[in-house]
Amino acid sequence: MTLYVCGHRNPDADSILAAVATAELCRRTGHKAVACRAGAVPAEAAWALKRFGFSQPVLLEDARLSLREISLSPARSCRQTDTIFDALQSMNDPLRPYLGVTGGDGTLQGMVTRNDLSDIGMQDTALGIRLLQTARLEDIARTLSGTVAVHPDKPMHIDGRVSIVALSDHSVSRYEVKNRIVIVADSPEAQLRLIEQGAGLLILVWTDQVSAEVQQAAMEAGCPVVISGHGSMNTSRYLYFSVQIRHVMTPDPVTFHQDIYVQDAIREMRRHRFRAYPVVDEENRLQGFLETDAALNFQERRMIRVDHNEDGQAVRNGSLARVEAVIDHHRVGGFLSREPVFYRCEILGSTCTIVARLYLEAGIPLSGPMAGLLLSGMISDTLGFRSPTTTETDRQLAQYLAFTAGVDARELEQEILSRSGSSDLVQDLETDLKQFDIQGQDVRISQILTGALDRKDLGELQTAMEQYVQATGADLLVTAVTVLPLGGSCLLAAGDLASRLAEMTSSPSRVRLQEGLLSRKKQILPLVQAQLL
Structure with missing residues (x-):
């Protein structure tokens, strides 16, 4: 089965680029894998992908599998004008005693089963008489x-x-x-x-x-x-x-659209308890059949989580997927698995650093473009290796990746960070936002990188944060506005718990830049936790 490699919701560049690199590593080691994203691609990641010749990962909106993604029984069918005899010849598989009834354009018009046909012989003669009249x-x-x-x-x-x-x-x-x-x-x-x-x-x-x-x-x-x-x-x-099939078929069978999730289909199937259900596309064309036994025994989506481990940060319904591996550099936030998993979590500046190490440990040569892609993720997540999360391992590996990619690390840093600064704080509120469970409280921390800041921007952002909290029901939303040229951040808070962070946060009337405050993982999250515990 396919492995789906995906970063967290509202992904940053490290999350996007680590997913692309990890999926390639899986393929190089003999596994079928697809790089995914749980949100929009940030500008710096889009630039890096284009610069080094990689496609953007596919958008994955839900960890559940849709009927489009699983193996269906063949779309065997007949026409309305075919006879019962024709249908019985087509219905030659004893394990699949059913057919769709389709028009010339493949659209579903009905369904017929062997039980429908047996009714002709099992019921009273009135039915046979009525049918033979046609x-x-x-x-x-x-x-x-x-x-x-x-x-x-x-x-x-x-x-x-x-x-x-x-x-x-x-x-x-x-x-x-x-x-x-x-x-x-x-x-x-x-x-x-x-x-x-x-x-x-x-x-x-x-x-x-x-x-x-x-x-x-x-x-x-x-x-x-x-x-x-x-x-x-x-x-x-x-x-x-x-007799023609149109006289004995079920004209309006229970059908499923191919984009419905398997779990939703199973719930509906329990209401009807048929053996098989037609699956159709947007034009109502028959794509196959979902059999009850197959639906109840389907395998969940197999996933690799990169740059996160917590269910609250995963793609929607991430807990319903079968997590095969986690590659991360954050805290372990209550991650549970039903089976043993490969778990790689290191105290490093970026997930891309860990992925680069995995290539080297597996003896898989890093191509120039892949080395450049991984270096871009490291630069973005460590803010050009200025973040306190940066380690000596990050710096040494960055030199190796720059040499392998044949790029000047300083020039690449300028390209990456120049695309990180936001000009619209409100628009970017949810671009890099993570959710945490702290003592049963729903805490969300957003980080916005910008090149400049004024009071008007903070006022509009504070209003947007209040609206976000009301819409989502979060207990606390903290936004770190990181001003790259000044090497520090302003913290804003909204929600029922915001008053507990009053001493450390800014407001439109009081802008407080905290120099050196750059890392959500190593600085901001611990500060918030300390105030709430």
Whole structure:
């Protein structure tokens, strides 16, 4: 199965670039992997991806699998104008006794199951009579492996009842055959008498020809004649299979759109308890069938978390995925797994540093573009190696990556950080925002990098924060506005717990820049925790 490598919600450059590099490492070691993102790609990450020739990771909005992403049973189908006999031939898999009924453009029009077809034989004769009234002459002949010997210009008039008559002239006279389908053997006398008595359709058995006299009488009476390829018993059985599917199908079956999540489909399936359900696309075209057994035994999405470990920071419904590995450099925030996982968490400046080390440890050569990509993530997350989270390992590895990539680290740093500064604090409030559970309290910390700051910006940001708290119900929102040229941050707070951080936060009327306050992980989060505990 595919591994989905994804960073946290509201991803920063380290999260995006680490996902891309980790997915490539998985592929290089023999695993099918896809790099994903749980939010928009920040400007510095977009620049780095383009600079070193990598595609942006795909957007993953939910950790649950949709029906589009799982293996469905084949989209076997028939047309409304196919006969029951045609459908039974297509329904040749005993494990999949069902078919979709589709139009010429592939759109779903109904569904038919073997149980639907068995109703014809199991229910009273009234159903069979009613269905045979709809049968077409050509369909009857084809179903009986026969031929139309006489095809009058007049419309066929049959009432759906079937008679198998004796061969003698005396016996024929005893039957009421007007407008009936009559199965008769190779007696021209009997055939003529049945036509005279008003039979609606003659089906001849045990013969391969029709006398000229019978043909003439049948044409004049408007009574079609079919020569069957079977004996009387099988002819009477197969006759009922000549009805078109549109008369026995379920016209409005319970269907699922291919983008619905498997868990949602399972909940709906429990209300109906059918064996299989058609799955359709946006144009209502049949894509396959979801079988109940397969749905109940499906495997969750397999994921690798990079640059985070907590469920609250993961892609939506991340706890429902099967986490195979975690590569992170943050605190362990209550991460639980159902099975053993690969867990790599180190006290380093960025997740990209850890991923670079994984390449080296696995003996996988780093290409120039990959080295440049990883170096870009390190520069972004450590603010050019100025953040207190930066370690000597980060600095040494950065030199190696710069040499391998053939780039000037200082020039790359200027390119990356010049794209990190925000000009609209309100717009970027949720761009790099993480959620934490502190003593059961919903605490969220946002960090915005900017090149300049004024009181008006802070006032608009404070208002936006208050609105965010009201909309989300968070207990506390802290925003660190990091002014890159000044090497420090202003902290703003909103929510019910904001008063407990009054001494350390700024306001539009009191701007307090805390020099050296750059790291959310190593400085800001511990400060907030200390005030709340």
